[in-house]
Amino acid sequence: MYIDLHTHKINPHENLIAVYSTLPDHFPENHPENWLISAGIHPWLCNKDDFAEACDVFETLPETPGLNWNRDYDLAMRQWLEKLEQLAANNKIIAIGEIGLDRVHNKDMETQNTMFEAQLRIAEKYNLPVIVHCVRAFPEILSLRKIYHKTPWIIHAFRSNVEIAGQLIGHDCFLSFGEALLKSHELQMLAKVIPLESLFLESDQSELPIEELYAGTARIMSLDLSCLQLNIIKNFKKVFFQQK
Numbered sequence: 019m020y021i022d023l024h025t026h027k028i029n030p031h032e033n034l035i036a037v038y039s040t041l042p043d044h045f046p047e048n049h050p051e052n053w054l055i056s057a058g059i060h061p062w063l064c065n066k067d068d069f070a071e072a073c074d075v076f077e078t079l080p081e082t083p084g085l086n087w088n089r090d091y092d093l094a095m096r097q098w099l100e101k102l103e104q105l106a107a108n109n110k111i112i113a114i115g116e117i118g119l120d121r122v123h124n125k126d127m128e129t130q131n132t133m134f135e136a137q138l139r140i141a142e143k144y145n146l147p148v149i150v151h152c153v154r155a156f157p158e159i160l161s162l163r164k165i166y167h168k169t170p171w172i173i174h175a176f177r178s179n180v181e182i183a184g185q186l187i188g189h190d191c192f193l194s195f196g197e198a199l200l201k202s203h204e205l206q207m208l209a210k211v212i213p214l215e216s217l218f219l220e221s222d223q224s225e226l227p228i229e230e231l232y233a234g235t236a237r238i239m240s241l242d243l244s245c246l247q248l249n250i251i252k253n254f255k256k257v258f259f260q261q262k
């Protein structure tokens with residue numbers, strides 16, 4: 019059994035449980051049973067001054083076809099937060115995300131921070147784990163983790179260094195790796211020392227089959243594939259179903 023911690027594609031596969039990440043107003047009503055859903059307002063959209071531009075970018079992504087949002091920032095955010103809270107209250111989602119901070123794709127850090135915190139409060143209110151997107155904002159993420167620590171956080175597409183990894187794990191965060199792990203020597207060095215109980219794997223937007231990511235990771239970590247799979251299943255149950 020494979021667990022894909024974060025994907026934007028619905029691609030049925032019987033040996034796979036996937037967490038499909040979407041926007042609050044793009045919830046897929048018909049999805050395979052083994053596709054679990056997380057929803058959140060992506061940090062790229064949390065941009066007050068260039069909201070129209072951020073929408074333009076999103077509307078052309080393959081995973082959000084046919085979107086046509088209004089360009090009123092305040093109205094859009096209010097509606098998305100309401101929708102997100104409804105999904106959480108009605109047990110439609112198993113996590114909030116991806117949400118977070120991105121210093122490279124969006125310069126409006128203040129708005130990103132406001133929206134991130136608004137969504138973290140929803141996660142804590144409904145006891146939901148959080149799938150975090152973080153690009154060059156780890157000090158801010160760590161400070162917020164100290165305030166919002168009631169539910170697990172998983173840092174998706176982790177690509178930073180061993181020091182940041184250690185600090186995040188020290189604050190009970192999980193790290194999820196994607197295809198970049200198979201290409202980066204630095205990430206491979208990190209994978210050799212990261213505790214197995216803090217690890218997830220994900221496809222995100224990659225075309226690489228998840229089986230190949232697992233096989234490559236098992237090789238890097240000098241583990242049997244089945245041992246890697248069992249550990250990730252254990253982490254999955256712990257984070258999403260609160261099983262020890």
Ligand SMILES: [Zn+2]
Nearest residue numbers: 039116222223
């Ligand atoms: Zn993603």
